[in-house]
Amino acid sequence: MKPESAGATAPREPLFAISSRTVVFGAVGAALYAVLGLFSFIIPGTQNVTVRPAFALVPFFGKRFGVIAGFFVGFVGNVIIDLIQGSGLTYWNWSVANGLVGAFAGLIFAYVPPIAGEALRLVVTAVGSLVATALGLLFVVTDIWLQGISFETFVTLNYVPVLLANAIAVVVLTPALDAIWEPLSKRTGR
């Protein structure tokens, strides 16, 4: 194992490196997403816009722990939620989409220089996470072939409502999480 590859104080690892850190944080994140993701609520007035607050974890882990960890959290986490709730692997492409959100967040923030200003960092975090969410969820377009639905249905019933719901969660929770973790990421362990 490469010296200094672990420890929150270490410089950012190569984008696609899989260190034991990547593995552990991926696993921790997936477990968190799976547990907290069991709770969701429907926005009153809409039939099918369910907000899953835990979704905010996916871009957060992508930003903080890299592309691989981000994908792992979104994908494995969502698969486990589906398994627990019972949709099995039917909507596997949605899991991939979740994973991609984490991966994109990892990519985007890998190229954003560290920001000192608190306020600005919050905004950038929110925006970056939003972009990652919008891009990642596009993968749900595969429903057109997998579930044999029309493009309109994809847009009106799958993509837009889900993007909307998750966007709310991401905007509210991801920057909050990131702000708390910022000072902690400087010190390793306890």
Next chain:
Amino acid sequence: MTTLIEVRDAGVRYLSTGRAALGPVSLTVRPGDLTLVSGPSGCGKSTLLRLVNGLIPHSYRAEVTGEVLIGGRPAAGQSIRERSAVVGTLLQDPRTQIVGTTVTAEIAFGPENLGLPRAEIRRRIGEVADRAGITHLLDRATAELSGGELQMVAFAGVLAMRPKVVVVDEPLANLDPAAGARLMGEVRRFVREGGAAVVVEHRVEEILEYSPTEVLYLDDGAARYQGPVDGFLRVAPIGHVKLPFRTLVDRAADLPPAPAPPPRAEAPGDVPRLEYRGASLGYGARTVLSGVDLALGATERVAVLGPNGAGKSTLLRAAVQLITARAGEVLVDGAPVAERTVLSLATTFGYVFQNPGQALFSPTVRQELAFGPRNLGWDDARIAEESATVLKAMLLDREKDILDRPPRTLSFGQQRRLTVALALAMRPRTLVLDEPTAGQDLRTTTEFMGHALATGGVESVYFITHDVDLALTYADRVVVVDGGRVVADAAPAALARAADVWSGAGLRATSLVRAVREHLPGAEDLPHPFDLARGLPSLTRSTPPPRKEPLHETRKRGRDGAA
């Protein structure tokens, strides 16, 4: 004789903070050595272990000076993996270091990583499980194990890698005395059978039973004492280290005055603050405690003792309705707890959980302190005022501009005190503390308890602990929970004399307990250990048991060790 670990004038500076955390320190470990490392919180004990097992510099970015040899070879060139063949590490909290879903998987983890053949791995699993006496657990899920069992499994997982020396970081912090004894017994056995061990621990007295060959006392990163045990007992700073009662007697001369017992509130009435009537408590299908009849007074200081998983936390959680009695009833101030709202309970009991980090979520201490009171609907002026008061009460006001610090960046001890401050901020009349002093050094503990008990407005304190002496010293009533029942409920002095308690209930008689039995037959209440020690006639004094030839050896090494 080969040296397993050789540390020569080593120093460590963490790059993240730029602060020197250790050094210069020297340490030599040969087969058959059991080295005890102690010292106040933050003195560098864990850092020393990280230096030995390779986490420094491989996982923590730190600047290392001096020289470290592992298995006779310079450590600099050795990866963590290579070192793990010589040094096995048992981290402080078993919860965080278990990686397997089942016990078997956990023990197999190390050997699997070494790429050993399956047959060999199976053989090792059988061997270490047998050694650590956990064969009956092999198929259990690690999630279901008690703290003590987990610690044992983690140790077995380390042994399975066949290390030559094990380094153990605060093994007793979260264990009941019996479980701690089992673990240390295994460590001792490992040493006797040709291994070696370095044990970091605050609870010095417990470790002394296992006759360490050398003591290294660190303070602020540097070695204050290094050498044989009896020498250490002669010079160890009283009040900073938990010393055997015998030693207190021997050093009666330099005992500091005992801290004045905190003033107690006068009883408002004789209605018990918290009363259980034939209550039975549990989770899901499982009943943890049954037939509990107990009345805790409004001005009492009650300590709850008992083994891991006995139901101590469960018992007190019922007070704030985190679980509801499935039979019988729980009364608060004479009224069924069910009739109380969460908020009204929050102002009656200030409940502090086992793990301080659990509740901290705000970006600043100020907002954290405001959360509870705001739920009570107080205005900002009052909140600000209360915050200031409780910070002072818990000695946190000394920390400069603490109100704007992120709570989780405080030291572990400070976070603990902050959680108490959070509870106090809601002006509770009774403080409930779940293992408030686990893993903290004696001075911090004394300070902490002193202030927790003395805070104005708090009439009574109920606290859970594994530290028998803490219970005897600070409580005026001790409740022992075991096997789903309350097995003892008495004043400290009486409890100390109740022989049967100390055989079971995961408790073990400490030297203080034995002393009370010996010297205070029939006394009503217990004086502070210092006063007790001072009061004893000098003829009971003794010289520490001679431990001749290992002594010379260690003394010699102690010297050339500390170049």
Next chain:
Amino acid sequence: MDVTPRYLGAGSFLSRRDPRVLLVVPALYLVAVAGIDDLRAVLACAVVALLYYRAAGIPWRGVRANWAFMLTFSTLIVVANSVLTGADTRTTGDELFTVPLTGTVITWATLSYAATLLVRYVSLAMVGFPVAFNIAPSDLGVAFARLGLSQRLAYGVDLTFRFLPSTWAAFRETIDAQRVRGYEHSHSRNPLRRLISLRPVVIPVTVNALIDAEDTTNAMDLRGFGGRHRTWMRELAFDRTDLLVLGGFAALAAGMVAARVLGLTEHVWVP
């Protein structure tokens, strides 16, 4: 609620299979049924799926809730898909009735198509359930590793299942810890307020998990994790039956793909 994976189908035919079979079959089945619009074809596949599901021996009472969730959810999607937005229903055949609000014309084709979708979802769930209930959690990691996933990531899967129960416990503890500070979960209709009210729970649970994770990382490094070669205690090998099952589903997939290419299954079947 119980988040720890439940191992229900113990001793059944599928439980005796190599876990890799249970992971690969759903993939093959997916290929088979993807993009089929002909009800008869999907039903044919569904029969296979049903047999497969029966072989899993999952007790009904154990998964009643899961099926309920699955069915309601799928039905919702199907209705939304084919009935509310009629886009996909080639309007052949005579009109039965019109949906009041959306004004979609409902024909036999519409219904046939809806049925096709529903059957596809349900049969997919049938081949999916065994993954959840017939693979011992401790076998997942090695299964992925042997399917070619990176050794470390494969172990990450094991690790995730190790963290599930402790995360759940931490979650419960945190809610309790906040409740004694007077925290109550908001049921406001305003989603923003609801989300904000979750911060006292989500943040500490996450931060604690992350801080503990630093220790776990150290513990794994200290036990030599991350070497090139790693033994997996569990030994996996396909036996003849495994290969037969896999072969069967591979054939099914191939057949269906062929049929699709030949355009045999692209039309909505109208009786």
